Amino acid sequence: MHKRKLFDELELHLKQKQATVITGMRRVGKSTTLKYLLTKITHPNKLYLDLERVENRALFNQNSYTDIERGLQALGLNFDQPAVLALDEIQLVANSTSVIKSLYDTYDIKFLVTGSSSFYLKNHFSESLSGRKQIFEMYPLDFEEFLTFKNEDTSTLKAERFQTFLPIYYDRWKGHYEEFLQFGGFPEVVLANSESAKINYLKDVLNAYIELDIKLLSDFSVSDTLYKLIQLLSTRVGSRIDHSKISSLIGLNRNKIKDYMHLLEYTYLIQVVKPLTGGIDKELSKQPKxxxxxxxxxxxxxxxxxxxxxxxxxxxxxxxxxxxxxFEKSSGTEIDFILDKKKAIEVKETCTAQDLATLSSRAKMLEITDVTLIGRHPNTGNFVNFIWGGSIF
Incomplete structure (x- = not known):
């Protein structure tokens, strides 16, 4: 098993009474993580239940908490001793948080829980399990983790983190980084042996996301329409979100489009980047990317x-x-990213000295002096005052 960066933090939380809640998109490795954590429990009084299995959902959907307890005991869990119960994909059982709360308050039991929706876990859990849980978000592999899954030594990679372009370093890692760009960071995709296997797996992930996660958490019952929306959004990467235009193109109500955009964000398919502005009112009036x-x-x-x-x-x-x-002015002057409101960043496949001068000039409008170019390929004119994309992690 390849160890994820999040594992150390999760292992530390095993010592806490609070439920350990892992949320993230389908297939990012939550189930594998749950099983890994169970190996760190030294006593035998532990149980793993996958709630995608109908018999496990039936157990938790019983009306009587007593019957649920009896069922768990029949599966080998002893409530008279400290116990660990691992529940995978709890969003599949509507009353799961109520059951967890009852068992948590009654017995010495540690819960390890996963789910595929930040909205469900953050909001529903906040109401039902206030003070009884800590939420950890899991994402696809970053580039350092990607290399670890490729059994590469990442010590030199760490030494060059956020450093300016170095040709020998770029030559060492460029092949892996290009694969990372093309196929992403889902663990099973990274480990697949061929491009066709990677593509087929990614298509399966997207299909399962639409058919299982979205249908479960919404009233979006028309898969073809949702797929068209996702396709439309893929062509707008890096662009401001215009809900009215998307609504007219897809044939859905503007408010409905906004609702589904929020759902896509809550279930980790997309992230939105808001504009840097002077106040919340201005921020709300401007479109995110x-x-x-x-x-x-x-x-x-x-x-x-x-x-x-x-x-x-x-x-x-x-x-x-x-x-x-x-950052963007009404005139169209733009900066790709502002990191922590103090570093201005421009992304170019091939960076030039003029790009750096332009970025520095634009950053002055925000009184930011810390500026960085991030590039993908070396500059044929030997310009090296930029950070290669593979050094960002």
Whole structure:
């Protein structure tokens, strides 16, 4: 098993009474993580239940908590001793949080829980399990984890994190980074042995996302229409979201489009980047930008340019580092990303000295002096004052 960065934090939380709640998109490795954590429990009084299995859902859907307890005991859980119960994909059982709360308050039981919707877990859990849980978000692999899954030594990669372009370093890792851009960071995609296997797996992930997660959490019953919406959004990566225009193109009510956009965000398919403004009212009046949470999924969802794919990847990479916004004046002057409101970043497939001068000039409008270019390919004119994309993690 390949270890994820999140594992250390999760292992520490095993010692806490609070429920350990892992949320993230389907197939990012939540189930594998749950099983890994169970191996760290030294006593035998532990049980794993996959709620995608109908018999396990039937157990938790019983009206009587006593009958649920009896069922768990029949499966080997002893409530007279400290116990660990791992529940996979709890969003599939509507009353799961009520059951967890009852058992949590009654017995010495540690819950390990996963779910595929941040909206369901953050909001529903906040109401039902206030003070009784801690939520951990899991995403597709970052580039460092990607290399670990490829059994590569990442020590030199760590040494060059956020450093300016170094040709020998680029030559060492460029092949892996290009694969990372093209196919993303889903663990099973990374481990697949052929391009066709990777593409087929990504298509399966997208189909399962639409047919299982979205249908479960919404009234969106027309899969073809939802797929068309996702395809349409894939062509707008890095662009401001115009709900009215999308509504006219897809043939759905504007407010409905906004609702489904929120759902796509809550279920981790997309992330939105808000504009950097002087106040919340101005922020609400300006349109956010859209990015897919995984570049592999972006590619199977629709046609995307090389530059948009790279910008999408950098948006995801920077989001793991800090908070990101974008900046744009009414005149059209724009900065791709503002990191933690203090670093101005421009993304170019090939960076030039003029790009750096332009970025520095634009950043002055925000009184920001810390500016960075992020590039994908070396500059034939030997310009090296930029950070290669593979160094962002």
């Amino acid at each position: 859209l990015y897919f949470a995984d570049t592999g999924l972006l590619r199977v969802a629709g046609q995307v340019s090389s530059g948009a794919l790279f910008e999408n990847a950098i948006a995801n990479q920077l989001a793991r580092v800090g908070n990101i916004n974008y």
